[in-house]
Amino acid sequence: MSTSLPVAASQPPSDRVYFPGLNGIRALAAFSVLIAHTYEFKWRMGIVLPPDYPRFLFTGLHAVIIFFVLSGFLITYLLLVEIHKTGTVSVPKFYLRRALRIWPVYYVTVFFGLIVIPLIVQASGFTGVFVPEQINGIQWVLYLLLAPNAVGFFGTPSSITAQLWSIGIEEQFYIIWPVLSKIFARRMLVALIGVIAFKVFIMNYQQTIVVDNNLPLWYRNFIAFVNNLRFENMAVGGLGAYILFHRHWLLKLIYHPLVEKLALLGVAYIALFFDHWDDPRVNILLTIPFIIFIMNVCSNPRSTLKLENRLFNWLGQISYGIYMYHLGIVYLVMLFFTFVDLSNWNGWVFNILLHLIVIGLTLAVSEASRRWFEGPFLRLKSRFTIVKSGLSVKEDPPQPAAADANLPVQFNK
Numbered sequence: 001m002s003t004s005l006p007v008a009a010s011q012p013p014s015d016r017v018y019f020p021g022l023n024g025i026r027a028l029a030a031f032s033v034l035i036a037h038t039y040e041f042k043w044r045m046g047i048v049l050p051p052d053y054p055r056f057l058f059t060g061l062h063a064v065i066i067f068f069v070l071s072g073f074l075i076t077y078l079l080l081v082e083i084h085k086t087g088t089v090s091v092p093k094f095y096l097r098r099a100l101r102i103w104p105v106y107y108v109t110v111f112f113g114l115i116v117i118p119l120i121v122q123a124s125g126f127t128g129v130f131v132p133e134q135i136n137g138i139q140w141v142l143y144l145l146l147a148p149n150a151v152g153f154f155g156t157p158s159s160i161t162a163q164l165w166s167i168g169i170e171e172q173f174y175i176i177w178p179v180l181s182k183i184f185a186r187r188m189l190v191a192l193i194g195v196i197a198f199k200v201f202i203m204n205y206q207q208t209i210v211v212d213n214n215l216p217l218w219y220r221n222f223i224a225f226v227n228n229l230r231f232e233n234m235a236v237g238g239l240g241a242y243i244l245f246h247r248h249w250l251l252k253l254i255y256h257p258l259v260e261k262l263a264l265l266g267v268a269y270i271a272l273f274f275d276h277w278d279d280p281r282v283n284i285l286l287t288i289p290f291i292i293f294i295m296n297v298c299s300n301p302r303s304t305l306k307l308e309n310r311l312f313n314w315l316g317q318i319s320y321g322i323y324m325y326h327l328g329i330v331y332l333v334m335l336f337f338t339f340v341d342l343s344n345w346n347g348w349v350f351n352i353l354l355h356l357i358v359i360g361l362t363l364a365v366s367e368a369s370r371r372w373f374e375g376p377f378l379r380l381k382s383r384f385t386i387v388k389s390g391l392s393v394k395e396d397p398p399q400p401a402a403a404d405a406n407l408p409v410q411f412n413k
């Protein structure tokens with residue numbers, strides 16, 4: 001028995017995968033992190049805007065969870081298409097593609113955050129709250145080995161490179177996921193559920209051992225490190241990709257107007273009102289409205305929210321640069337303001353000027369990076385690409401193959 005329903009995603013054998021609206025989600029998440037970190041540095045300076053801004057974007061943590069879910073969704077969908085086309089996963093090519101996309105900007109951020117900016121602060125003679133934290137040898141090694149999410153176990157991490165913890169988690173996920181996808185090429189659902197089940201077990205286990213002084217500290221720290229990995233968030237994104245790729249019957253439920261609108265309301269509530277400490281057990285619950293939201297935006301032609309336009313496509317294309325470069329820019333801008341007497345400044349004037357400078361500089365640096373630094377690496381990356389995704393720099397969005405509302409898709413049991 002089957003049911004017909006229109007979808008916007010193209011059929012799996014396509015040579016290119018393009019999901020309308022994903023760039024818009026990336027743009028919203030990147031700007032959320034930028035605004036959140038700007039406020040964090042304002043707090044460090046003791047600056048409070050009267051009255052405080054109402055929230056209109058996600059907190060930095062929620063935005064990063066969206067990035068994790070979106071990453072798991074897109075990477076898993078591309079792997080499913082690769083398996084469909086070739087029968088397997090080319091793990092070496094996957095690693096090369098990820099390295100060429102992630103590493104250049106990552107190491108530039110490390111270089112500027114841990115060497116250049118501290119030298120600028122030292123040359124300025126500033127000795128206040130914005131003096132960068134000292135990094136020890138073990139921490140340096142961890143940054144260089146793309147494990148910044150472990151730096152905090154060996155001392156205070158640098159506040160200038162605080163955003164890198166999520167890049168470390170994604171890189172560690174990228175190490176294991178293509179291997180698991182190759183092993184479970186015909187049983188991807190088993191691998192996805194297995195990752196989630198393992199992380200749920202670790203979440204519960206970590207709670208029982210964290211206060212057990214009979215266990216060695218290194219072991220408790222290791223379990224805490226594993227507990228802080230967000231593989232479950234990315235695996236939930238992968239489940240969404242599996243459901244969409246196989247046109248599972250659950251897709252009909254996800255596309256239902258009531259479910260779609262409830263997910264949208266849930267995401268809006270999380271963005272505007274929901275606050276909580278960084279608890280993996282709570283975060284995994286947040287991934288449910290997030291993945292329903294993502295799937296409807298990018299593959300349901302009847303979705304309430306449309307995020308496909310030229311502005312969002314451009315911002316989405318430079319969202320990695322926005323995420324990576326913004327913290328150093330915020331740091332330098334706020335450092336500059338520490339040399340300015342703010343006592344006579346009107347709060348609104350200062351905050352509007354601050355955000356205009358931070359956003360303008362971040363966009364300019366991110367666009368320059370995409371054009372003149374990342375471009376050669378991305379062109380090299382295309383040589384190892386089996387299934388293309390997204391758009392080239394000067395390319396207009398293609399129309400999804402099934403955007404016609406009259407085109408039915410069969411839902412499997």
